[in-house]
Amino acid sequence: MATNRTTVxxxxxxxLDAFLQSRVKSGRYQTTSEVVxxxxRLLERHERERDEAFQQLKAKLERGAxxxxxxxxxxxxxxxxELRDMIEESRRNKAVNQ
Structure with missing residues (x-):
């Protein structure tokens, strides 16, 4: 099955070039294109996760408003x-579990 690719x-x-070359030389990737x-893909995932986190925060703010x-x-x-109580309880639990 042929994969459509665009050259950029x-x-x-x-x-950045040295880093790119070092990834290929490490043997983990065969070509610089694979590294890129x-x-x-990692950037895309990061952006998606950031957008999801933003939407969750926005929803919480709207509920709070x-x-x-x-x-x-x-x-x-x-x-x-309540926060102080939670912190103290957490500290007590850590002390008991050590």
Missing amino acids: NVSLTPE REAL AQAERGELLDGDEVFD
């Missing part, structure tokens, strides 16, 4: 007290 010319700094394709509009707010002192 890219300008690299000497440092792998790098682009809706709760605030309904008057479902927490007192700051209560929140800090």
Whole structure:
């Protein structure tokens, strides 16, 4: 099965070129094209994960704003007290498990 490919010319700094060549010399990749394709796959995954994390954060902020509009707010002192309790419990659990 033939794979359609496009040829692209890219300008690299000497440092990036040396890195590219070192990956091929390591034997992990047979060609510089393989290195670039792998790098682009990793970048694509990173971008997708970042976008998903952003969407999750946005949804949480929207839920929080809706709760605030309904008057479902927490007192700051209560929140800090709960956080302190959680931290102390975590420390106790670590001490017991050591």
